[in-house]
Amino acid sequence: MIHDQGMFLRNLFLSFGIALIAGGLGLALFLYTQTGMLAPAFAGFIPATVGGTFLLVALKLNSIGDMGPLREIFSFGADPTLPPNAQIAVGTVEGLDRTHLTVNDIPQYRIRLRVRGVDMREFTGELKMLVSPHQMAAVAPGTMLPVAYLPENPGRLYRVPAQRQAEAQALFQRQQVQLGLADPRAAEVSERGVPVTGVVMSMIPTGEIRQGYTGLDATVRFTNSYGNLVERSKRAFLPQSMLGQLGVGRQVDMRVLPDDDTQFIFELNSVDAVSW
Structure with a gap:
């Protein structure tokens, strides 16, 4: 230790x-x-x-x-001295194994990810990071995480530094739109939206699967910027690991455009914030 x-x-x-x-x-x-x-x-x-x-x-x-x-x-991938040429990408967890390292009773894991870079090309890599028990669901297989890597050694992944989280969020939104998994205005909602807490009223599978993501027609109730309680619906595509976070009756964190409450995204739990 x-x-x-x-x-x-x-x-x-x-x-x-x-x-x-x-x-x-x-x-x-x-x-x-x-x-x-x-x-x-x-x-x-x-x-x-x-x-x-x-x-x-x-x-x-x-x-x-x-x-x-x-x-x-000695420990995990977050590196505040990551060189300027480090690239930001989005990875999908394929598996993880516990290493022999523990810090303050928090174990370190070696996480294997399939990574999609800025150019949408895919490769595989590993990220070592500390994961507390309450975070395990956020790194389950199928979960998406923003990562950083050096072009000369893409197989070794790092946590995205705090100062580049916004860049990672923007890349994630662009890729989701390109893959047909998010509305084209999702990036705008992520940038300008205000945080609200909603309640899931219904969650109906559409039967459609895109890129391994399950299509759902979600209806949520929340209080908008004008203080009105409203119900809004949207079609969302989620990985299997996150379906449980949108169960009927559950509270869910969201971002909503202040001037158009029909435009919203879900902010589901992950080690690094990503929005759907």
Whole structure:
């Protein structure tokens, strides 16, 4: 565990620090008693000073608890230093396996995805990330996740940095429209829509399947920007992993155009926000 590595390093710095301070002060006392002069005794303060630095490092490691910097090095795909040439894409989870790494009792998983890039070409890759138990449904096979990759090594995937989430959302919406899985105005709703909470009134399968997505005629009730309780319907195409989030009677997060409440999208649970 990262926690165990942090404890080991803290104890290592602490032990070296105490040993160097004790040894340095002992040396200084010995030289002073042998020579009767302070100048030679200062040689003992050199290792003592180094030991003090080790103690400060140990205290710093203790203050950051579970080794935050090491967590970034050892753990998952989110990389704030991702190079500017990194490409954004949308991946569909095909499977996942647990690794041997755990951080703060949260296990790391190796997630296999089929990825569709900006040019709509597909390839496969792997993403390592920490997934808490309540997030497991968001990385189930069939779920879509925005990912980043380097052109020279597309098989290794990364979480999309926070500053590029909007870019990932826009790409996702464009691809959904191109594949016939979303309304052409979905991107506009995602950008200009206001968040509301609706209640699913009915959810009727159409019998149509596109790109492996199930077609549904959904009717939801919500309060619009004018304070009126309205019912609106739309046809949606969802992966199997998300069908349960739109059960009749369930509350659902949505975005609705403030000037046209017939235009809305669902915001379903995932590790990184995507809208349908």
